[in-house]
Amino acid sequence: MTEKYMKVQRIENGTVIDHIPAGRALDVLSILKVAEGLPMSILVNAHSKLAGRKDILKVEDLELTRDEVNRVALIAPEATINIIRDGEVAEKFRVEAPKRVQNVVRCSNPNCISNQKEPVVPEVRLAAEAPHRYVCAYCEREVDDLSGHLCS
Ligand SMILES: [Zn+2]
Structure with a gap:
């Protein structure tokens, strides 16, 4: 085994929510009811340069709307959203606390x-x-x- 072990599989199309406070990925998931039933991976307590520890949530085959991702800000105000298309980051933005x-x-x-x-x-x-x-x-x-x- 010379290949580096990949903790989380890359996704071709979907949404990656990064910089979720450690231990809060499942709370984020419960807010995102649109993600129910879709393939996803959750990385809990990942190393973070900024926060020490963080969670990451990857949902395949789903592009969240701004309205949906901003709900995430309620419990993950520092979260960043990456929209993945054909294996590349097509859009990246910070969540904004909804009014x-x-x-x-x-x-x-x-x-x-x-x-x-x-x-x-x-x-x-x-x-x-x-x-x-x-x-x-x-x-x-x-x-x-x-x-x-x-x-x-
Ligand atoms: Zn009240």
Whole structure:
């Protein structure tokens, strides 16, 4: 065996989400419902020059839209997105924290109307950037643990 062992297989077409905080790849995946059922690989606790450790998620045969990738910013604000076409990086960009997001994060206030049995869609809005903070669009309570309040 003289060939270097490849930790993660290259993909021909798809999306690579890099610089996910270590241990958060599965949270990112749960946000990206469009990726369900597609072939993918997850690298957990990879070495990172910048952060020490990071996760990487590769989804084959899927090009995420800006709207979809920006949801990733909720729990991976430093993530970079690489769109792969024919084995080459066709596009590369940073995620941007979305101003408003529906159906991704639940309010942390149990008395909020969005947590009652009302037909109300959970929605959070960006209240501050760098680092970003999100508040409930209904009761204004800050959701300080975003990955702990993901909608199922
Ligand atoms: Zn609320």
